Amino acid sequence: MKDLNTVSLVGRLTRDAELRYTNNGMPICNFSIANNYSKKQGDQWAEETSFFDIVLFGRQGEAVSNYLKKGKQVAVQGELRQDRWQQEDGQRRSKVQIIASHLQLLGGRSEGAGGQYDSGGFEPRQDTAPQSPPDFEDDVPF
Numbered sequence: 001m002k003d004l005n006t007v008s009l010v011g012r013l014t015r016d017a018e019l020r021y022t023n024n025g026m027p028i029c030n031f032s033i034a035n036n037y038s039k040k041q042g043d044q045w046a047e048e049t050s051f052f053d054i055v056l057f058g059r060q061g062e063a064v065s066n067y068l069k070k071g072k073q074v075a076v077q078g079e080l081r082q083d084r085w086q087q088e089d090g091q092r093r094s095k096v097q098i099i100a101s102h103l104q105l106l107g108g109r110s111e112g113a114g115g116q117y118d119s120g121g122f123e124p125r126q127d128t129a130p131q132s133p134p135d136f137e138d139d140v141p142f
Helices: 058-067
Strands: 007-013 018-021 027-041 044-057 073-086 092-105 115-118 121-124
Touching (some): 027 058, 044 058
Antiparallel strands (some): 027 044
């Protein structure tokens, strides 16, 4: 049996996306999202925020990078990857990133062009109604 590594998040971009290219010309789109949730602390509910670094490879990242602006809400599906390296002083470091396989821009055109990215590419939506996150087969307990 294979191990399972999948993640789905909806959040808002904490900064504009950064598009860069590898030496052989492959586009890499990097951005971060903030995901808010409520957590019970004693008798009170408190708002918490988690931050996630996202990487979107290939021409799809290149196509959507101009739409990924700070504050834009997105739905991301992908897998977790741990990047490990050693600093010049010998200290070992690591960072977990989400390697996106699916990205959906949420919100109407007033927030920017709405659309959806998948392995097939970027396709702008024709309507201006707010978009909802992708449907998932399993029930989520929250």
